[in-house]
Amino acid sequence: xxxxxxxxxxxxxxxxxxxxxxxxxxxxxxxxxxxxxxxxxxxxxxxxxxxxxxxxxxxxxxxxxxxxxxxxxxxxxxxxxxxxxxxxxxxxxxxxxxxxxxxxxxxxxxxxxxxxxxxxxxxxxxxxxxxxxxxxxxxxxxxxxxxxxxxxxxxxxxxxxxxxxxxxxxxxxxxxxxxxxx
Amino acid sequence: xxxxxxxxxxxxxxxxxxxxxxxxxxxxxxxxxxxxxxxxxxxxxxxxxxxxxxxxxxxxxxxxxxxxxxxxxxxxxxxxxxxxxxxxxxxxxxxxxxxxxxxxxxxxxxxxxxxxxxxxxxxxxxxxxxxxxxxxxxxxxxxxxxxxxxxxxxxxxxxxxxxxxxxxxxxxxxxxxxxxxxxxxxxxxxxxxxxxxxxxxxxxxxxxxxxxxxxxxxxxxxxxxxxxxxxxxxxxxxxxxxxxxxxxxxxxxxxxxxxxxxxxxxxxxxxxxxxxxxxxxxxxxxxxxxxxxxxxxxxxxxxxxxxxxxxxxxxxx
Numbered sequence: 001x002x003x004x005x006x007x008x009x010x011x012x013x014x015x016x017x018x019x020x021x022x023x024x025x026x027x028x029x030x031x032x033x034x035x036x037x038x039x040x041x042x043x044x045x046x047x048x049x050x051x052x053x054x055x056x057x058x059x060x061x062x063x064x065x066x067x068x069x070x071x072x073x074x075x076x077x078x079x080x081x082x083x084x085x086x087x088x089x090x091x092x093x094x095x096x097x098x099x100x101x102x103x104x105x106x107x108x109x110x111x112x113x114x115x116x117x118x119x120x121x122x123x124x125x126x127x128x129x130x131x132x133x134x135x136x137x138x139x140x141x142x143x144x145x146x147x148x149x150x151x152x153x154x155x156x157x158x159x160x161x162x163x164x165x166x167x168x169x170x171x172x173x174x175x176x177x178x179x180x181x182x
Numbered sequence: 183x184x185x186x187x188x189x190x191x192x193x194x195x196x197x198x199x200x201x202x203x204x205x206x207x208x209x210x211x212x213x214x215x216x217x218x219x220x221x222x223x224x225x226x227x228x229x230x231x232x233x234x235x236x237x238x239x240x241x242x243x244x245x246x247x248x249x250x251x252x253x254x255x256x257x258x259x260x261x262x263x264x265x266x267x268x269x270x271x272x273x274x275x276x277x278x279x280x281x282x283x284x285x286x287x288x289x290x291x292x293x294x295x296x297x298x299x300x301x302x303x304x305x306x307x308x309x310x311x312x313x314x315x316x317x318x319x320x321x322x323x324x325x326x327x328x329x330x331x332x333x334x335x336x337x338x339x340x341x342x343x344x345x346x347x348x349x350x351x352x353x354x355x356x357x358x359x360x361x362x363x364x365x366x367x368x369x370x371x372x373x374x375x376x377x378x379x380x381x382x383x384x385x386x387x388x389x390x391x392x393x394x395x396x397x398x399x400x401x402x403x404x405x406x407x408x409x410x411x412x413x414x415x416x417x418x419x420x421x422x423x424x425x426x427x428x429x430x431x432x433x434x435x436x437x438x439x440x441x442x443x444x445x446x447x448x449x450x451x452x453x454x455x456x457x458x459x460x461x462x463x464x465x466x467x468x469x470x471x472x473x474x475x476x477x478x479x480x481x482x483x484x485x486x487x488x489x490x491x492x493x494x495x496x497x498x499x
Binding site: 011012015016020021023024025027028034035037038040041044045046048049050116117120121135136138139140166169173177 | 191193194195196197198199200201202204205206207208209211213214215217218219221222299301303304305316441455457459
């Protein structure tokens with residue numbers, strides 16, 4: 001469901017195009033939908049304030065993800081260790097947003113798929129936010145140079161962060177990886 | 183350490199990619215897009231100037247908290263106005279009905295707790311002055327009462343409005359300040375801030391709410407219809423010293439205001455956004471809305487009645 005505007009506006013189109021991905025990414029890092037929307041809105045505001053300096057339709061996505069990544073890391077590290085019911089639900093793997101089309105899947109396949117989705121969600125939630133960001137950005141096709149820039153760390157540090165994330169996930173998801181490799 | 187040399191990395195990346203893509207596909211970004219559009223529209227805003235900030239508090243408190251106080255007081259006040267006030271715009275029957283229900287619900291003796299976030303407009307904040315930077319607070323409201331615990335950097339500030347209308351501020355448990363001005367005696371800009379805290383002041387409707395159009399946005403409901411959005415926007419040609427736009431997100435089943443976003447203005451330009459997010463609704467002791475409950479027993483309480491001349495100096499009237 002995307003609002004439409006009648007006039008051609010490249011920046012508005014850029015916002016419409018990038019906002020679901022940006023918001024979804026922030027949600028996975030913060031694990032709170034409302035916090036994520038507030039944060040992403042702030043990031044858009046900062047970028048739009050400099051729309052005269054940047055070509056947002058061309059370069060804005062990387063800038064946006066960099067801004068979101070930093071803001072999410074800052075917010076997560078600043079936040080007190082309180083746990084909401086939403087977070088508990090999220091951490092428990094009750095993935096209310098799971099979208100796999102289970103209507104067409106065989107019952108057993110659907111069960112396996114749900115189990116995998118829960119396992120991935122749980123494993124991701126156990127990662128520190130910087131590791132979560134690194135592995136998500138990398139899986140979405142960003143280069144290591146871009147990941148390092150978005151995390152605002154050196155290239156070497158980014159590789160270490162990514163390596164640790166993958167290592168943890170590989171251990172946690174080992175049974176599923178083995179199934180996939182068979 | 184060559185990650186790509188490990189076959190498991192590809193499998194891990196694939197699983198992570200599918201996980202992220204599921205989240206993205208499930209996201210409804212309608213509300214976010216609408217908020218970003220409002221922010222963009224504000225670039226051309228040319229509203230009346232907001233007068234300089236209130237600075238008649240005691241020096242230490244005033245110097246550290248005046249901008250934040252303005253933001254929080256204004257924001258809290260505006261939320262109370264919209265929740266409890268007679269906010270019945272003539273241009274959208276649906277929106278009016280929705281807000282009547284919200285008004286009724288929030289008129290009950292139920293305490294609602296909101297997290298309040300202030301995000302300054304990056305074009306007008308230099309990023310250095312922390313006093314004008316982002317802030318977070320916890321706001322409790324009941325009818326026309328409120329109290330807020332605000333954190334901004336190292337500053338912890340509590341402020342509120344008691345049942346008798348007295349507004350108070352405290353920067354430590356050993357000292358508090360109460361303000362007892364009659365809103366009718368205050369200059370306009372100050373009166374607006376006071377008036378929006380008072381649900382019984384008809385002037386509030388005339389000065390604060392009459393300039394806004396209401397618009398319910400049914401297209402922005404969740405897929406399961408779990409929320410209703412109402413926009414309040416300045417009517418064409420109108421101006422307001424504090425606000426340009428307001429977004430209310432309402433739970434249609436409970437009529438509780440789940441979220442409120444205020445686009446504020448200051449000195450004729452966008453000042454930033456204040457976002458309220460409902461955290462809980464419960465029953466709070468009456469004492470919590472009183473200054474004394476936030477102070478130690480032998481704390482010093484100053485009572486201020488602001489000299490109108492001083493206030494006018496600061497507010498440009």
